[in-house]
Amino acid sequence: MKIEALIAVRYLFARKHRSVVNIISWISLGGLLVSSAALIIVLSVYNGIGNITKDLFGTFDPALVIEPAEGKTFHTSDLDIAALTTTDGIADLSQIVGETAWITYRDRQAIVRLRGVDDHYRQLSRLDTLINEGSYTLRSGQSGATGLICGGEVFYEMGMHLPASQPVAVHIPRRGTTALGFSLDEAFNIGYAYPTAYFFIQQDIDRQYVVTDIDFVRSLMNYAPDECTALALLLDEGASPEQLKKEVAALLPSSLVVKDRYDQQPLYYKIFRTERLGIYLILSLIVLISTLSLVASLTLLILSKHDDVFVMKSMGMTAARLRRAFRTEGLLICAVATVAGLALGFVVCFLQQQFGIVKMGDGNFVVDSFPVAMRAADFFYTFLLVMTISSLAVWLTVRRARM
Numbered sequence: 265m266k267i268e269a270l271i272a273v274r275y276l277f278a279r280k281h282r283s284v285v286n287i288i289s290w291i292s293l294g295g296l297l298v299s300s301a302a303l304i305i306v307l308s309v310y311n312g313i314g315n316i317t318k319d320l321f322g323t324f325d326p327a328l329v330i331e332p333a334e335g336k337t338f339h340t341s342d343l344d345i346a347a348l349t350t351t352d353g354i355a356d357l358s359q360i361v362g363e364t365a366w367i368t369y370r371d372r373q374a375i376v377r378l379r380g381v382d383d384h385y386r387q388l389s390r391l392d393t394l395i396n397e398g399s400y401t402l403r404s405g406q407s408g409a410t411g412l413i414c415g416g417e418v419f420y421e422m423g424m425h426l427p428a429s430q431p432v433a434v435h436i437p438r439r440g441t442t443a444l445g446f447s448l449d450e451a452f453n454i455g456y457a458y459p460t461a462y463f464f465i466q467q468d469i470d471r472q473y474v475v476t477d478i479d480f481v482r483s484l485m486n487y488a489p490d491e492c493t494a495l496a497l498l499l500d501e502g503a504s505p506e507q508l509k510k511e512v513a514a515l516l517p518s519s520l521v522v523k524d525r526y527d528q529q530p531l532y533y534k535i536f537r538t539e540r541l542g543i544y545l546i547l548s549l550i551v552l553i554s555t556l557s558l559v560a561s562l563t564l565l566i567l568s569k570h571d572d573v574f575v576m577k578s579m580g581m582t583a584a585r586l587r588r589a590f591r592t593e594g595l596l597i598c599a600v601a602t603v604a605g606l607a608l609g610f611v612v613c614f615l616q617q618q619f620g621i622v623k624m625g626d627g628n629f630v631v632d633s634f635p636v637a638m639r640a641a642d643f644f645y646t647f648l649l650v651m652t653i654s655s656l657a658v659w660l661t662v663r664r665a666r667m
Contacts, residue, residue: 292561293601295554296650300605301612303547303646304638308613310543311642312635314536318525320466323389324379324473325528326358326496327505328512333521337361340490347515353503354512358384360494361481366435366452367474369422376418376474378434380481388498391463391475398426398461402477410480411460415470419462431456434476436484453484551650555657562594562661587662594658595651602650606643613638 332338340359348354361380366373381402386392391413392400401411412432414424424432435452457476464470482491499508505524513522526533613636615621620633 289561289565289597292554292557293597295557296551296598296601296654297605297608299547299551299554300602300646300650301609302550303544303649304606304609304642305612306543306547307540307642307646308609308636308638309616309634310540311637311639314540315637316631316635317466317532317536320469321529321532322525323391323394323465324469325525326388327499327525328497328509329360329523329528330495330497330512330516330520331493331523333519337487337491337493338520339488340492340495342517343495343520344515348497348512351508351511351515353500353508354497355500356384356387356498358382358388358496358498359478359492360385360496361478361485361487361491362493363436363481363485365474365484367422368433368435369424370430372422374418374422376415377472378436378481379473379475380478381475382478384498385475385496388496394463394465395461396464398459401460402475410455410457410477412457413475414459414462415473416462416464417467417471418474419459421471424459424462426459426461428459431458434480434484436481438486453486455480455484548649548653551653555654558594558597558654559657559661561597562590562658565593566590566662591658591662594662595655598651598654598658602647602654605650606647610638610643 330343345357348357359382363378363380365376365378367376386400395413396416398413400413402413403410409431414422422432434455434457436455437451438453457480478492481487482489497508497512499505509522509524516522616634616636617638622634623632624634
């Protein structure tokens with residue numbers, strides 16, 4: 265071991281004779297430790313919340329969906345459905361017809377996004393597992409009545425009740441109509457359906473979506489039996505959406521495009537990435553502030569070792585080597601504090617994962633406690649960030665010190 269490293273280790277673990285130096289050294293180490301742990305904990309919790317939100321969006325947004333590149337609808341007869349269903353990684357597919365509709369119930373009304381789905385949609389999504397009240401019923405075999413599964417906010421704002429004794433009137437502008445008629449019958453196609461259930465998934469979904477039978481929506485839109493606005497694909501467990509997106513695109517005509525979840529909700533994922541970057545920058549500022557105590561600690565240490573510096577220079581040690589020794593000690597303090605902080609963050613996140621110590625609070629939440637998802641990349645980039653900022657502070661401090 266070089267003499268500079270020996271001196272650095274000796275000063276790091278030796279007992280400080282001056283209380284102020286001792287206290288500030290522990291403060292600097294503790295500040296970096298807490299900053300590193302905070303970075304890991306906050307990022308891991310944010311990852312957990314992000315994963316839950318993505319899963320909830322996944323209930324409505326399939327892993328892959330086929331939509332027209334231009335226009336609103338397409339015909340499934342124009343596709344090679346057999347080739348799609350036999351592609352490795354694709355388990356099933358579901359036809360979807362989406363449309364904006366005006367619904368009225370008693371004396372209340374709302375504009376909603378109507379989503380007509382077929383029988384395969386229940387297997388493709390987990391909507392039936394997220395229903396708060398009622399049952400996943402889109403058609404009644406006995407009465408022939410159509411069912412509506414409403415978002416929770418739509419359900420309550422419309423004043424609906426279960427079981428429903430009065431139907432919801434669904435109004436959709438007549439296809440090809442260029443001007444409003446003199447009556448609702450002339451301007452709109454009107455259908456009636458009964459609320460059968462409601463769900464709570466995510467606010468943007470709960471306040472605007474209503475799911476119903478695809479044939480009901482087709483009849484209101486005057487669509488053909490094979491006409492739809494989207495074709496959702498159910499992937500096998502472990503299948504790669506990125507790879508299948510390329511394979512499916514090769515099977516489609518140029519008039520159709522394949523979208524993954526990032527393409528279906530571009531605004532949400534951009535906001536998610538921006539918020540994560542913002543959190544990282546804010547916590548980086550906290551790390552930067554924590555390094556101020558490291559600067560003070562290292563400065564006082566150099567001043568307190570004035571006699572040692574004089575002796576070592578008398579023995580022939582150059583100023584450059586002395587600076588290297590103090591620089592090494594500063595880096596050792598940074599490394600010890602950062603590794604300890606990462607370990608503390610890991611322990612806290614692990615305990616939260618296993619026991620759910622910190623609860624979400626009273627209310628209707630999807631999970632009881634704050635979710636946590638640790639990622640190796642977060643540990644690596646946190647270590648890199650803290651060491652980079654700290655190393656720069658150490659280098660500047662030692663460079664300006666008189667030896």
